[in-house]
Amino acid sequence: MAGSGKSSLIHGYLPHWSDVIVADQSPIRGSRRSNPATYTGLLDAIRSAFAKANGVKPSLFNANSESACPNCNGVGVIYSDLVMMAGVPTVCEECDGKRFKAEVLAYTLHGKNIAEVLALTVADAHEFFTTGKARAVLSRLHEVGLEYLTLGQPLNTLSGGERQRLRLATSMTGTASVYVLDEPTTGLHLADVDRLLGLLDRLVEAGNSVIVIKHHQAVMAHAGWIIDLGPEAGQDGGTVVFEGTPAALCSSSDTLTAQHLRSYLGLARP
Structure with a gap:
């Protein structure tokens, strides 16, 4: 959910990590x-x-x-x-x-x-x-x-999403072990989202960890692990309301994220 605290959670931990590449939408x-x-x-x-x-x-x-x-x-x-x-x-x-x-x-x-x-x-x-x-x-x-x-x-x-992907392309030859992407699908066509997910798969297969800050259903369905923040946005956000696989989110949770992901996947409410 937008405004639920996703970026604050991840960026709050970044100073404690090493070998991290962050690709966000800030100006280059x-x-x-x-x-x-x-x-x-x-x-x-x-x-x-x-x-x-x-x-x-x-x-x-x-x-x-x-x-x-x-x-x-x-x-x-x-x-x-x-x-x-x-x-x-x-x-x-x-x-x-x-x-x-x-x-x-x-x-x-x-x-x-x-x-x-x-x-x-x-x-x-x-x-x-x-x-x-x-x-x-x-x-x-x-x-x-x-x-x-x-x-x-x-x-x-360049748009924010283009700047982020340019950063990612430039950093792919680096020695980082963790990649953090903040809203990487902004402005992308669905076909390009699939291509980006394939690229992230290759980064993971190469032994890297990829953290994506996003509420795009296709990205969530593709993830290995989801941390869902809520229960609402703004003052009512910032609480971890679910942590687990996409399958577990759809089958055992009724958060707003779970509801939207089930709808996207065409699954019935448990």
Whole structure:
């Protein structure tokens, strides 16, 4: 139940745990130059691939260096200062939003320049890069349901759920033994929820513990263990009203969570 104290319970214990990765929906730190490619480290692999293919240095493909368009300084847009209002962005007329100098854009990898590669979606980039670190990072982004994002999309345009899944994809190669996900299905289509559950299964099969803070019926039905807080929300929440398997919740409890889960599974009231 929303507001019953789920997040407070888990986050209250986090300081006592070690080797924990928390994927929540808080803003990801970074400037408007930051994007999925920079956040995940994918851009390093892309730069190296361009450098190797063209016999030049990887730093040439850095929009924060002297390779950047001098008109927009590698941002791709020009911000008009409206004093009392937020700046209004317009596409840079000199680079047409591509962020790099023309001479940098002359270098290509499999027929695409660096701006064209950064404009690819994760799904298209997954087909473009068939081996190496780039492929591995793109596979993780695909697994968490972010295949529609473009590699160069500014991070400040991502939703809370997208930021959380981006964090999860980035942390999947870490050494943590416990993963905490706070509302990971926000904004997901049912098909993407199934994909996310499959990914969480693989994390568990690899020997990790996965804690999901959620009242989504599909997630609860898939869980190995449920801690149900209630009996209501707000002032009437914060009490553990059930602890056990989803099957036990449906067969032996009549909490609001149990009622909704039984309805979702098409089970009769015990």
